[in-house]
Amino acid sequence: MRKNLRVLVALLTCVLLFVVGCGGSKDAATKPEASDGTKQLIMALDPDYETFDPGLAYEVYALLVLHPVYDTLMQFEDNLDAPIDGIAESHEVSKDGLTYTFKLHKGVKFASGNPLSSQDVKWSVERSINLKGNGAFLTDGIKSIETPDPDTVVFNLKEQDASFLTKLTYNAFGVIDSKLAMENGATNAPDASTSDKAKLWFDTHSAGSGPYVIESYTPKVEVVLARNKNYWGEAPYYDKVVLKAISDPGTQLMMLEKGDIDIAFNLGPEHVKQIQDKPGIEIKKAQSMTLTFLLMNRDPKIGGPIANPDVQKAIRLALDYQGMQTIAGEGSITPVAPFQVGFLGTLPPRDPKTAQDIEKAKELMKKAGYEKGFKTTLEVATLAVEGMDLPTLAQKIQNDLLQIGIETEIKTSDIMVALDPYRKGTQALSLWYWGPDYPDPNTQLAFLPGNPVGLRANWTAAMNPKLVELGKKAAVEVDKAARVKNLEDIQKIMDEDSAFDVLLQHARHYATRDNIKGTDYIDLYKINLKNVSAK
């Protein structure tokens, strides 16, 4: 017993010394030059990806990883105005707008060495359709796909769709090496949603023709992309791209300051201020396509006083948009309707200084018969939108509404719990955010009366038939000028009568080391990793 004890004490002392002895490794705090000459880019982000199966992935950051791995027929380069050809060399749209014909680049090989043909395109899209994944709705309008020869693909649509080329930029249309994928359990059969077994394989491998391949994926830790040696286009600068999962923005900032990483992607509006004068860091700011809005139910049984259109207008006038923009950070703006600045046909944003008019709001409250105000609940999900904490904004709104006599009690819940009443349209007053499904104003038409989001406020088509009519036109109009006119009219009407008050279109704040370039923001991909290089 005694002897054992002495051994134990000796052992503990050793451990203690070892721990203390390790204290000297200060050198670990700076990023060393890669000794073997591999050029490596390290980006920290708070990722939401659950899978890298191009047929299933539909998360916000999915395309950050999948765009450099899987080529698509169409892609965006610098802005979201209009997509350009990707792996398609050229494309043609029939006069009736129902047939799209694409010519593929010749001689393209997948990373595996297998040749890429129109058959692979057809197979990949069919697989996406049949997998019924979260992004499958993008394929809804497709009637059939034809492959007259190995370099030509033809899509036949059920009806006209002004946003079809934009939809093609998504990973649901990413071209998969069908031979390799089938060897690993993938299928495009109609029952693919149950018979396809390749999801797990796709998470840690890839079967694309893009400049990078997925080398490894450790959930919650990192994704490593490595150069595709068979890439048909211009080779990217970096040999490896490491995407580190660092959920906390503060931590990302610390690591960037220390030089441990090259890009810190999820900074809050307040973080960038702190590093403004730090050497070696470049602060980046961009317009995000994410909106934060207030939902005001139109059904009196649910909304009570909130359902009154005059009250809804009063709420819109009572809010301090300048203050909200301060909370959301520099670069955030307030669009007049749920259409993002940056999309085709969007009106200029509100002037935050004049958008608030308490007197007029009070008059409207009086007109509606609620001069003395009322009590209600403001529902909000606990999460951050582009670095801005939603419950914090809710507290600001609570404060503002008090000025016109509306007393709100904030009810927070987890996003997953909050989604249920939101979808069922049983929330009287709630704070929500919205990211476009694809970068085209068509995706915003969901907010119109009678459409899915409109119905979440019980805003039915009968309540504003004119708006419904205009919306239907804008969705299919192929003539650009006519479409812009339609969209502008929609926004003007929604400025006067809407169940939604758009509070913010956010800014995206991030920062990079100042020795890299090509890191401009593009909403779809976040950063186009193909283009990043050293200065």
Added chain:
Amino acid sequence: MLLRIMKNNFLFSIGIIVCSLWIVIALMAPLITPYSYLAQDLAHRFQAPSSLHWFGTDSIGRDVFSRVLMGSRISLIAGLATIILASIVGMIYGGIAGYIGGLADEIMMRISEMVMAFPGIILAMTIAAALGPSLYNTLLAMVIIWWPNYARVMRSMVIANKENEYVEAAKSLGASHFRIFFNEILPNSVGPVLVLATLDFGNAILLFSGLSFLGLGSPPPTPEWGAMVADGVLNFNYWWIGTFPGLAILTMAVGTNFIGDSLRDFLDPRLRKEL
């Protein structure tokens, strides 16, 4: 007696002083806060501590000092409610198990053991995610996590007291089980459970602030310390937002634990003769 212990025990004295201070603050909070804990001032957000704002201001310009003071009420209430409710549940459960004995006791104790083995914080998160975060749901989760400790102590006390002469005497007089349990056994068994519960007060505050930190407590703008630290993590460049509420949790827990620690020594007869 209190003064006698205080005289000899430095840490105990500190504990008593700190706790009294917090209780006074909690009682007087609305009178002594320099600002309303709700008043927003966007023009003066993220102000560092100064003579105007002793603990600085937060992301919407509220006075952190006022919020920390107001927060003492919620922490004290949550701590108290948890140990009171959990000890009531524990006493009833443990009392029944101990009194009935046999197979029922065996099964009931295995169930309580199961609850102890269950990762409490995960259970709390699941409940909060499912029912929505609120003070009520958080307390519910805490009581579910907390009661088995008391049940175990209660059970062993009841088993020990069951054999006592006065219980036998009551039995021979024909008293009902109900009477025996409530009149004879219960009064003689609750002591240790109550002591244990008192000693647990600091831990209850810690667990509550941890759950609140994870976003499971009352909705905003309630000034909960744990939630305020979480706010400090969001805005970590402004160190004062998270530091001061954390210090408040720390001092309250340290105060109660100093008292508890000293009391434990004092109540432990084996140590007493040495001291």
Added chain:
Amino acid sequence: MGLLKYIARRLFFLVFLVIGVSLVVFVISHSVPSDPVLANLSQRNIDNPEMVEAFKAKWGMDKPLYTQYFIYVGNLVQGDLGTSIRTQRPVLDDLKDYFPATIELAIFSIIIAIVFGMLFGIISAIKRNSAMDQLIRGISVLGVSVPSFWLGLMFLLLFYVHFGIAPGPGRISPYLKPPVEVTHLYVIDALLAGNWSLARDALWHLLLPGLVLGSFTMGLITRTTRSSLLEVMSLDFIRTARAKGLTEKMIIMRHALGNALIPVVTVIGIGFGNLLGGMVLVETIFAWPGIGQYAYKAAGNLDFPAIIGVSILISINYVVINLLVDILYGILDPRVRYH
């Protein structure tokens, strides 16, 4: 009752425990107002009844509750914990990925807690009622009173951001490649690979979260070591030793410590159990890719297969550790009877 019989009984309890834990989570999962379907389908697909039906059928949610539970238990018996709704990977695979990080941190912090806790406890007992004793008792109370999530934040702000002497969050520095996985414990794997600098880096990254996580257990161990040493010191055989003229230090080292260690073992067991629970908070602050973060995400998404999986894993750990402690206890103190 003999030791073997005792162990058998405890192992039997494990079966009971697994069924109980899974049943509890199962009942919660199906009595709540929120719906895992909503948690895991995109907003577009939620509006499409066909998609919702397909999703329910895929996860067996279209069947009655008891059927679902029996299917679950049936799979469990074959070692299949089901598939996580969120990650769409087998829960068992997820746990295999996340658990080693947690275990590595837990082991490290328990070592810190034991080393410092016992050291402090012994000093405190030798110099009882001195200023040193008061100081150490103060520290140990601080250790059990400090909110871990706050201490973690303070450590990072001070030692990583401000002074730059400690490494940041994560298991290793971001520019390093994890070692080839053998044991999945980075420090050991790096040593096995002979990569000293990587091992040092990984160990160095354990320091802050290890200290934060270990502070509570350290406080407990200090307190228990002190009080049980004091208790032993008052016993007769120590008086005899004193009478023989041995120095106080020798008495403690030779005679008292061995006996005083017995209750400390129990506390270490309790502490280890607490560690796994405290993981959620510490892992969140230190971006530690362990079971705590996995559980946090799973709970938020109402990913019940994952929640059940984690809960079962942690409960089993708790029971096994307590069993080991009981056995160790018996070896150290032959008077103990198992019952």
